[in-house]
Amino acid sequence: MRTTSTPSTRKRRRSPRDGRVPASRTIRLAHSPDADDAFMFWALAAGKIDTGTRRYEHELADIETLNRRALRGELEVTAVSLHAYAHLADRYVLLAHGASVGDRYGPRIVARSPRPADPRGALAAPGTVVAVPGELTTAFLTLKLYQPAARHVVVPFDEIEDYVLAGRADAGLLIHEGQLTYGDRGLHLWVDMGEWWYEETHGLPLPLGGNVVRRDLGAALIRDIARDLKASIQYGLEHRAEALAHAKRFGRGLDDVRADRFVGMYVNAYTIDYGPQGRRAVTELLGRAQRAGLVPGPVDLTFVAA
Known part of the structure; x- marks a missing residue:
């Protein structure tokens, strides 16, 4: 696993009127070392967006390792498989942003x-x-x-x-x-x-992974994190050439054409926000899994949006 620490803001924050400087907060953010995740989190890692007093320490590991670490509650913010989320919902909330969703394609x-x-x-x-x-x-x-x-x-x-x-x-x-x-x-x-x-499912996309935040961080900070992640995704899409150049480093042998195609497959409109169709797909997937006895029980599917 590779860990990197990056500043989370490029802009100087104005001090409050009493003269005190707000304390910074370091948040561990984990995701896969893959081209699509690299694209999503590039702006955040590169300090392209203003995150206020929040600093993000990026940790990279394969998705099954992240699933297992989330089961132990080790990470504050992490990418996880939506299958794994069925086992995590008591400890983590699901963000509306950063999903990997395949529309007529997948594993x-x-x-x-x-x-x-x-x-x-x-x-x-x-x-x-x-x-x-x-x-x-x-x-x-x-x-x-x-x-x-x-x-x-x-x-x-x-x-x-x-x-x-x-x-x-x-x-x-x-x-x-x-x-x-x-x-x-x-x-x-x-x-x-x-x-x-x-x-x-007669036309539903396949939701594969999402981003979760540990509930004990509190509602206000969770909302700020959702806003930061959404801003990072949007910035990458608005500066696609730069974000793609960074993402290609994580393509594991993909040539430029295939790297572009792969990122386009999994950084799409559903990544910015699941939307009604994406939410319905997650509900259907975990509902079927529950009825088949593959997950422990009903899952709280409240999506926290920026």
Whole structure:
């Protein structure tokens, strides 16, 4: 895991009338070292927006690690899988900004062999094993909704392609850049979970991840954090070339065209704010998960907006 600390403001704050300077507050903000998250948080990390007295210390780790750390309440603000949020809602609130939502695309199930006539049945066949990036990822949740009988093994997300190619698993569930590069290595697409979800729900996008804030920070600070994150996303979109140049450093081998495409897939209108359709999609996803016995119970889905 890499940790960086960056100033959160470029502008000098005016002192209150009594002459005292407001105390600064350092907030730990964690997210994945991926091109889309790098794009979203670039303005915040680079000091492009005024965050007042709030300073953000950025911590980078893969999403399953962040899910597990959030379960322990270690991080004040973090990206998490929406599957994981079902286990975190008592301790964290969900922000309306910073979501990763796939509109007819999402995690992909790939294999060495060409797509069978019945992928769902093939995944339940005796002895078939799927390599997955973590049991708290939304990718894993969609797999279990698609085929509850699928057997799996947890593998770091950036090792899944090699794991499948080596014959250690029959199929792999890819997230992040692997969604675009699997074909380069001779792997075949069996199912795009975002496309399946779109058809299954008659037109809903697939909400994969979001940003959460620990409840004990208090309502006022949580609202300020929501405003900072939204401002960072909007600034990046308004200065796309600069933000994309930064994001490409986290593209794990993506060329410029694919890096641009990947960022466009997951930094979109839903990222600025879920909106009614995005909120409905989250409600549907976690509702189905609850009915299937895949999450512990009803989830508080209050979205905190700037």
